[in-house]
């Protein structure tokens with residue numbers, strides 16, 4: 001099977017070209033590919049399928065808006081609705097492979113078409129849509145409770161502000177989440193403001209464990225950081241409707257991404273790099 005390996009701020013992916021959607025990508029196959037010792041090693045798999053060949057009707061319905069579908073899988077083989085770094089790496093792959101031209105166009109995802117913008121080289125930007133603020137929530141990590149904001153960026157997040165440097169946090173185990181509040185699980189971000197519209201963040205991803213970056217998580221973090229920066233006053237719920245504006249810099253262990261809010265939507269910008277290609281035996 002042909003593969004390409006790429007990453008966005010070290011959130012890394014195995015890319016599998018499969019235009020006709022013919023591969024049987026069982027969870028065990030994805031987990032084997034993502035295994036860092038016995039496989040290629042990655043946080044997830046990006047299967048490159050023509051939108052009109054997708055199995056899911058909701059994806060086929062996007063075929064007029066987007067030629068290609070990013071079929072995203074977590075390292076444990078589970079599907080997720082959206083991946084912000086993945087869609088940027090996916091776009092870089094399409095241009096590199098000559099399947100799309102540099103410029104602006106949409107990629108089909110399980111959470112709807114996402115518009116990407118890229119040149120022949122350099123950063124890739126993606127319109128991530130309007131993040132939804134769902135309320136507040138709690139995660140337990142290393143015996144401590146972290147309170148944060150529940151946000152959907154197509155996929156579920158809990159973004160929690162912390163006061164100590166994030167480098168000292170223990171993210172070796174999955175965070176405890178209340179299944180009644182998070183029926184589909186969640187990606188948990190821990191962030192600390194380090195400057196004006198500037199935060200550092202670490203993330204424990206649903207289905208992949210701690211990763212070195214998360215694009216949807218960076219957007220969720222920027223939303224929660226904007227809410228935390230709002231002047232005090234009123235009920236805590238009042239910040240859930242706070243208008244979002246301006247640009248946020250999010251430092252992650254694998255680099256830096258930028259999140260910009262304007263016109264009710266959010267944009268994620270950052271590097272997307274292809275590093276290897278070859279054949280893999282399954």
Ligand SMILES: N[C@@H](CCC[C@H](N)C(=O)O)C(=O)O
Nearest residue numbers: 080083084085155214215216
């Ligand atoms: N790393 C991704 C998010 C991937 C999906 C996530 N693990 C989930 O299950 O929702 C990103 O860059 O957004």
